[in-house]
Amino acid sequence: MDIIWELFIILHANFLTCISAQPNAPKIHEGWWAYKEVVQGSFVPVPSFWGLVNSAWNLCSVGKRQSPINIETSHMIFDPFLTPIRLNTGGRKNICHREEGNAAGPCQVGGTMYNTGRHVSLRMDKEHLVNISGGPMTYSHRLEEIRLHFGSEDGQGSEHLLNGQAFTGEVQLIHYNHELYTNYTEAAKSPNGLVIVSIFMKIAETSNAFLNRMLNRDTITRITYKNDAYLLTGLNIEEIYPETSSFITYDGSMTIPPCFETATWILMNKPVYITRMQMHSLRLLSQNQPSQIFLSMSDNIRPVQPLNNRCIRTNINFSMQGKDCPNNRAQKLQYRVNEWLLK
Numbered sequence: 001m002d003i004i005w006e007l008f009i010i011l012h013a014n015f016l017t018c019i020s021a022q023p024n025a026p027k028i029h030e031g032w033w034a035y036k037e038v039v040q041g042s043f044v045p046v047p048s049f050w051g052l053v054n055s056a057w058n059l060c061s062v063g064k065r066q067s068p069i070n071i072e073t074s075h076m077i078f079d080p081f082l083t084p085i086r087l088n089t090g091g092r093k094n095i096c097h098r099e100e101g102n103a104a105g106p107c108q109v110g111g112t113m114y115n116t117g118r119h120v121s122l123r124m125d126k127e128h129l130v131n132i133s134g135g136p137m138t139y140s141h142r143l144e145e146i147r148l149h150f151g152s153e154d155g156q157g158s159e160h161l162l163n164g165q166a167f168t169g170e171v172q173l174i175h176y177n178h179e180l181y182t183n184y185t186e187a188a189k190s191p192n193g194l195v196i197v198s199i200f201m202k203i204a205e206t207s208n209a210f211l212n213r214m215l216n217r218d219t220i221t222r223i224t225y226k227n228d229a230y231l232l233t234g235l236n237i238e239e240i241y242p243e244t245s246s247f248i249t250y251d252g253s254m255t256i257p258p259c260f261e262t263a264t265w266i267l268m269n270k271p272v273y274i275t276r277m278q279m280h281s282l283r284l285l286s287q288n289q290p291s292q293i294f295l296s297m298s299d300n301i302r303p304v305q306p307l308n309n310r311c312i313r314t315n316i317n318f319s320m321q322g323k324d325c326p327n328n329r330a331q332k333l334q335y336r337v338n339e340w341l342l343k
C-alpha cells in the first residue's frame with residue numbers, strides 16, 4: 001500500500017510540475033513573431049509588439065542596449081587599442097589572410113542554406129569550423145550562421161543605418177563564444193555570448209564571390225519557399241569580407257526575439273556588392289510554403305533602437321583621438337574618416 005501511495009505522489013507531483021510549467025512555457029510562442037503585418041489572417045506581433053506578447057521577450061521592449069542602431073559618425077570614438085579582426089578557418093596554422101592570396105583550400109567551409117520564412121540563413125556545418133578573434137573580442141567566437149536582411153526597394157533593407165541612411169541589405173555573420181559556452185543557444189543568453197559581424201550590401205555590376213555562390217539563380221531558386229534547404233560546399237569564408245580592416249563596434253542585442261543583450265556588433269567599413277539580378281531573386285523568396293499565398297521575404301528589418309549613451313568605437317584613425325569611453329564623447333571633431341563612410 002505504501003509503495004503505491006508513494007508512486008501516486010510521485011506521479012501526481014510530476015503532473016503538477018507539468019501544469020505549472022505550462023503557462024510560462026516559452027515554446028508555445030517561440031515562432032510567433034513577424035516583421036510586417038500579414039495581408040490576411042490572424043494577428044502576428046510586429047517589432048513594436050515583440051516585447052509585449054511574450055514575457056521571455058520583454059527585453060525587446062524594455063532593453064536599453066538594443067540593436068540595430070543608427071550609426072552617427074559624429075558620435076564615433078577612435079580606439080587605438082582595437083586590434084585587427086583575425087579569421088581562423090582550419091586549426092593549426094591555416095589562418096586565411098586575404099593579403100597572402102592563398103589557395104582556397106584551407107579556408108573552405110560548407111553549410112546548409114535555408115529559407116526560414118524570415119531570412120536567408122546559411123548554417124555552417126560542424127566539420128569545418130571558423131573562428132574569429134581580435135578587434136573588440138576578448139574570446140574566440142565560432143561562426144554559427146550567416147543571415148541576410150534585404151529590402152523591397154533599393155533605399156531600404158539594412159537593419160543598421162549610417163547617418164540615417166539605409167543600405168539595400170545587410171549580411172550578418174553570427175558567431176558565439178565557444179570558449180565559454182557549449183553551443184549557440186547557451187551563448188545567446190549569456191554574457192559575452194555573441195559577436196555579429198555586419199556587412200552592408202549595395203548593388204553593382206559584379207557580385208561578391210561568396211554571395212554569388214549563395215545568390216546565383218541555380219542556388220537561390222532552390223529555397224524559394226519556407227523550410228526549403230540547399231547544401232553548399234567549398235565556400236571560402238574570407239571572400240565574404242570586403243577589402244578593409246576598418247570597422248565600427250558597439251554593444252547591443254540580437255535583432256530578433258528574445259532580443260538578448262549579449263551581442264557585440266562589428267560593422268565593416270565597406271559594403272559588399274550584389275547584382276541587380278541577385279537582388280531581384282532575393283525579393284522573389286516567399287515567407288510562405290508553396291500551398292500558401294506568396295508573401296515576399298523582403299523588408300525583414302527591425303527598426304533602429306535608441307543608442308542610450310552607448311559608445312560607438314572604431315579603429316578608423318581620424319587623426320584626433322577621442323579620449324576615454326564613454327564619458328569624453330568626442331562630439332565636434334573635425335575628421336576625415338574612410339571615404340566610403342561619408343558617402
Ligand SMILES: *[C@@H]1O[C@H](CO)[C@@H](O)[C@H](O)[C@H]1NC(C)=O
Pocket residue numbers: 088089090091092129130131140142178
Ligand atoms: C576553433 O576553436 C575550437 C575550440 O578551441 C578549436 O577546436 C578549433 O580548432 C578552432 N578552429 C579553428 C579553425 O581555429
Ligand SMILES: *[C@@H]1O[C@H](CO)[C@@H](O)[C@H](O)[C@H]1NC(C)=O
Pocket residue numbers: 182183185186
Ligand atoms: C546547448 O548546451 C546546453 C548546455 O550544455 C544543453 O543543455 C543544450 O541541450 C544544448 N542545446 C543544443 C541545441 O545543443
Ligand SMILES: *[C@@H]1O[C@H](CO)[C@@H](O)[C@H](O)[C@H]1NC(C)=O
Pocket residue numbers: 080317318319320
Ligand atoms: C592616428 O593618426 C595620427 C595623425 O595621422 C597619428 O599621429 C597617430 O599616431 C595615429 N594613431 C594611431 C594609434 O595610429
